[in-house]
Amino acid sequence: MKTVCNFIVLTAAIHGALARAENWAGWRGPNRNAVSPEKNIPTTWSENEGVRWRSQLPGAGISSPVIWGERIFLTSSDGPKQDNLHVICLSRRDGRELWRQRLWGTSPTRYHATKSNMASPTPVTDGKHVFAFFGTGDLFCFEIDGHLVWHRSLASEYGRFENRFAATSSPLLHGDMVIVQCDHYGDSYAVAVDQNTGADRWKVERPDEWLSWSSPQIVPVGDTGKHELLLCGSLKIDGFDPQTGSKLWTVGGLQQECIPTPVFGHGLIYAVSGPGGKSLAIRPGGHGDVSDSHVVWENSRGVPFVPSAILVGDLYYLVDDDGIATCLDARDGKRVWQKRLAGRYTASAIGTGEHIYFFNEDGETIVIRAKCNNFEQISRNRINEPVFASPAISQGDLFIRTTKELLCIGPD
């Protein structure tokens, strides 16, 4: 098996020159699948080696860094109620702060002592604007040079969020809309906002949904040119028309409180929620309750509560909160391998076509070879600060947010 893996590595090396320098524009990067098309991303580093720069960050935040060109965007919050919000822009080259906007959040909620705060949702950019959503129920639009364009206080307009761990759902860009999922103890809803004006394009009430932390996902429907918006929460995943917010289909089988974001590949939606739940592979394009007709496979092995799964090639990887890593065959859901990793996991795994990176809460990263039918660990790298935010890959570098800093892992 190792020979096969080495052949894949050699092939990848031959094509390495074709590797693209990609942006990481929002939660889970390209297509929100957490897989970068780039090659030759660093696989070894330590507290003192392989770190090109590190930049202190204000306050707290578990949102991911977002990278577009030479700019990195992050969010954080501080203050006794965590309602003092920061949107920060750093230079990708050296981590220098280019600008920072300080804003007030409308209505802070409860939050976890370490694993969440008002800056849990990851911002998103289209290269012209940055959209930042906070657990206080506020959505902001900035130009990429930091000028505020508009501010929506959803908590003022539609009721304060009721959340015991703070909202974490990350906004999604589709067409000229920014879509936000607001599932909480109170009146849940999803809303699509005009990117230019900040006004609602549509808003769909979710009266049967209660607290969830999952982020919306958008997927193509075959070759139709159409897309479906996916929202996970309250025991099911729902498909919507992203243009109107009309509900198209539903598939049951998720847990009451959903956190992971679905991924897409091979024409299938891969949704998961735990603990004690299952992974589901679902064909898009249904109408009504398609729990019986559109679920291609399901598997209850290694299901996480917090970290999202990742799909690389034909393999679907999960790591649960306790560090059990599981690899399933994406085509039929059968187990390929399972392995206990060190530590506990909040951050979601990311990858390239070559490697999968698992980041535990102790600051340790376990890198394994991707697209291999056995567990092959490449490296184990430690930094000295806890990691709860999901890292990002862009332009040859790896960006890891610790509880205090942003680290750029890459060659000098």
Added chain:
Amino acid sequence: MIAGLYLRVCAAVVLLAHVPVASPIQADEIDELIAVVAKAGPQGAGSVEARRASTLLTKRGVEILPRLLRAMDTPNVVAANWYRSAYESIVAREAAKPAPEFPVPFLQEFARDSKRQGRPRRMVLSLLDELTPAYRDSILPTLLDDAEFRSDAVALVLRQGDRAKAKGDVKKAKTKFQAAFKHAREVGQLTGATDRLNAVGVNVNIIEQMGFVTRWYLLGPFDAPGRSGFDESYPPEKSVDISAGYTGKDGTKIQWMLSQTGDRLGQVDLIQAIAPVKEAVGYAYAELNCRQDQNVQLRCGADDNLTVWLNGEKILARRQWLNGTRLDRFAAPALLQRGKNKLLVKICQGPQHKNPAVPNNWSLQLRFCDETGYAADFESALPEAAR
């Protein structure tokens, strides 16, 4: 903030006390710009105009800070953020000067003005930490009843008490701890003050301070297969008859039982008080006497979930399951009427968690308080002694 700002500002403060602001401003123009920003609101309305106005305000100097700060004293958080955007730019520009000329006396007055919105006051106090570092600790003890700085003030007074006790001045420590207990609203500070007072021989009552209802008639368990209990209506929802008996889960005869919780924070353990069951419903009933009508907050939590009726009106219902009873998880406005108030709570108990290691919890915690978290004025109308 820039290092050395404090020293550079000291001279400027003296200067400002005697010299008019350097660049006269056109009051009308600033007022107009501030009025434009004030119109920013829901649905992104007014954003284009607010941005234009904010940009123009940003170009002004520290002389407009007082008016910007007064404008920030608004419940409209959208407008407040547009003002703040201009404020932050002006402050950063001024702080970078060799001799910044911040209007320190105004800033100090603004920070301690309890009638204003908390968020700009806290922002200003952060600036004052750089300009006049001793100012925070000098005013906090005077802000024990302040909506924004109460917690900071209580924390400071607790620290002062700890220092006094460490030096052997128990009398002063008691005074500090008592002041902290009286003004604290956060449970961590209340329990911290209580523990400190107990250690110096003073007993206090958190239950009374926070307004927990601790004396209940309890009834259950009713049968509620799966998670059906939340939507199912049982006899107490039609009328409460304390003397009545009912058929409960598994055919058992059940009746109302008077119960007084001894929990420090008023939590009622229904596993102990009713039965260690699953898939069931229980009710808690209390009567509260009030000397006057009061608009108050109901704050509560339950495992698995709860529905609350006050004087026959459903004022809160939360369906979620298996979340544990957490202090103040849910809140709703409530009207406690003069005289007797009838309070009924339904607490559902769902199936065992898929993980058999998850313990069987069935509990309730409920209080009535004002917006700060201080107990509403009521007393139990139920008999004193538990049966």
